Amino acid sequence: MTPPSSRSARRRRRPRPADLKPHEAELAQFFVRMAGILGVPRSIAEIYALLYGSSQPLDFDRIQARLGMSKGSVSQGLRFLRDHGMILSVRVAESRRERWQPTPSLATSLVNLLRSQVLPALEQSTPSLRRIQDAAAAEGATPEVLERLGRLNRWNGRALELAPLLLPPPEA
Amino acid sequence: MTPPSSRSARRRRRPRPADLKPHEAELAQFFVRMAGILGVPRSIAEIYALLYGSSQPLDFDRIQARLGMSKGSVSQGLRFLRDHGMILSVRVAESRRERWQPTPSLATSLVNLLRSQVLPALEQSTPSLRRIQDAAAAEGATPEVLERLGRLNRWNGRALELAPLLLPPPEA
DNA sequence: GTCTTGGTTCAAAAAAAACTGAAGTATGGC
DNA sequence: GCCATACTTCAGTTTTTTTTGAACCAAGAC
Incomplete structure (x- = not known):
């Protein structure tokens, strides 16, 4: 989208106080770019990317901590992803918390x-x-x-x- | 996009001081909705819709007048559509102005x-x-x-x- | 029942995208 | 060359979207 603004140029990286390893950050960047095409907000793409690259399901607090985003954003992001069938929760016996992972088929x-x-x-x-x-x-x-x-x-x-x-x- | 806002809910119609017939306005609405999915701005979709529903090619001033938008927006919108191969210009001998029409294949x-x-x-x-x-x-x-x-x-x-x-x- | 944990909601703030219009540029006519 | 017409550009403004965080709610533990 070259002229008025640009869906591609938009979402200029405001560095988030996140605590990701370099390859996790790069994966996030990838999903953010792709999501941008469909107008899916950055925070949602970041959550999905984190889960996608994670070897085990992550819970709410971990997601919030690793990405350094607000509770509100995590909550809304998870809701969006869940509602669109993009993530699944697994529950373990010991904890009341839900733990999230990507749906098998992207x-x-x-x-x-x-x-x-x-x-x-x-x-x-x-x-x-x-x-x-x-x-x-x-x-x-x-x-x-x-x-x-x-x-x-x-x-x-x-x-x-x-x-x-x-x-x-x-x-x- | 249900939660944060919504690409679908966004672009709430701020009525433009446009001078369109009812069916032209409805066609614009349709294209604006579809364009929204890909993040194409409303003004661009409106220009395309106007040309799409027009029995003859229209020039810059006519487009601006019918849609009631600024020169800047018309210029940028036409550039975008031209650059993406969505419209073509025809020139008539008498005038220096370009007249625009949609490319044959949508x-x-x-x-x-x-x-x-x-x-x-x-x-x-x-x-x-x-x-x-x-x-x-x-x-x-x-x-x-x-x-x-x-x-x-x-x-x-x-x-x-x-x-x-x-x-x-x-x-x- | 009451307390704690694990979230959700939503109004307000921040960020990003889109639009405007006045100043600038290019091209054709003379 | 010089003027007028026909745009184009872009800094500033408006509008829309996204994010934040504090108040709220629900479910299980006790």
């Missing part, structure tokens, strides 16, 4: 994430698109414009049909 | 857009990912973590190989 996680962003937009748009096409027709738009709008409509419909096949609904 | 436009966002991130990441994997191995990470990192690495490589096939390089 691919599935990404599809979940995309679905959750794209589908609602598509659904909201369906009736709109039809109205737009009708209005344009009624107003004497050129065949070329009508064809463009028609294609938009068909795409929307096909995308909605295909979506459920990608993965079982929300929780899966 | 699909191609979208692929361009994606490429321009994803590719640089992937390229930047390649050396990083290898270092991360090595560092983790050297540090005695579990086989599970090493496997995760390896998969990341392979994906990155495959994505980079595939990318050039999607479409001829930058300008095309």
Whole structure:
């Protein structure tokens, strides 16, 4: 996104008082960059990266300590990741705390994430698109414009049909 | 994006002093929603939508007037769309002004857009990912973590190989 | 029941992105 | 060359998103 600002240039690294090893920091950087493309906040990407590179599940306090972020951010980040099926909690008998680890398939996680962003937009748009096409027709738009709008409509419909096949609904 | 804010909930419509017909406004809304997913600014989506629904190419001043946005935004928006191969200019003999219209294939436009966002991130990441994997191995990470990192690495490589096939390089 | 632990919530602060507009530049017409 | 038109640039401002942290709540231990 070169001109107005830039999704790529954005998220200029404000160094967080984190306590990560160099390769952990680099992994975080990678996930932050990728997440940026979809507009997922830095703090969430950092949490995921930490868990992704960790040999064992981590609990709330450890995550907060290693990343040096607020309780609020950790809580919201974990909620987001959990809701999108990107992390799982395991509980050990001795402790009341939940311990988190990444879901086995990153691919599935990404599809979940995309679905959750794209589908609602598509659904909201369906009736709109039809109205737009009708209005344009009624107003004497050129065949070329009508064809463009028609294609938009068909795409929307096909995308909605295909979506459920990608993965079982929300929780899966 | 439910918790921190939301890419979907964001871009709450601040009504612009625009002079669009109802169906044009609705089309703009559609493109703004879709663009939001990829983090493309509202003003850019509005310009594209206006051109997309227009029966003839429009010039700079007309775009500015219809959308009620600043010269700066129109200029930057057109640059972005042009640079990503999403619009084309036609010139008529009598006038010095450029007149803009959408590129024939929206699909191609979208692929361009994606490429321009994803590719640089992937390229930047390649050396990083290898270092991360090595560092983790050297540090005695579990086989599970090493496997995760390896998969990341392979994906990155495959994505980079595939990318050039999607479409001829930058300008095309 | 009451206390402690393990979080969640949300209003306010901070940071980042997007937009504006006035000043600047480039190109065509003369 | 000189002027006017047609943009482009970018510092400053506005808007939106993200983060913080203190107050709150819930569940298990006692």
